[in-house]
Amino acid sequence: QQQVKQSPQSLIVQKGGIPIINCAYENTAFDYFPWYQQFPGKGPALLIAIRPDVSEKKEGRFTISFNKSAKQFSLHIMDSQPGDSATYFCAARANTGGFKTIFGAGTRLFVKA
């Protein structure tokens, strides 16, 4: 049973487009929602994160939207660039039970030049 469901599996956009990646969760104990970016042959790296007391967070061209009642959150990449081509993972962490972080299945993004 996947605790964090991520879609789509893959995404192709033109340079300057706004790719959107969606995630949904069930466990109401989750209280921290990070997004990780992974380039081929590398480990994931933290991109941006949000807590459920805010509905939106922006860092540069990356924005997280959070809907607590729907238990959904999404990543938007404004003015996407070829260098943004990577795999993106959403994740969720509970504030109990060892602070385990659970990841979504990942979205492979390709930005065409």
Add this chain to the structure above:
Amino acid sequence: NAGVTQTPKFQVLKTGQSMTLQCAQDMNHEYMSWYRQDPGMGLRLIHYSVGAGITDQGEVPNGYNVSRSTTEDFPLRLLSAAPSQTSVYFCASSKTGTDEAFFGQGTRLTVV
């Protein structure tokens, strides 16, 4: 500052062999964890540790053992390798369980 270092980067094992994947961090982080990454499955937590001498199971612990005798090291042991353990393994560390996690470069393991 090396961060999180994993060795080896690549490994091929025969079914039934045992081996240890090494993970070391030089950031004095208390929290360390092991994940496996498989296509379409994301990263799944194998084991984690909240400090030296303390370990616990994650989502997919079967077939793996861990120990944490020092703050710096968190080795992952495969007891009897199986083809289903073919995967890319990542070690991660964070200052505490509530801080940003830093990942190593990964170990690509193939079991034949």
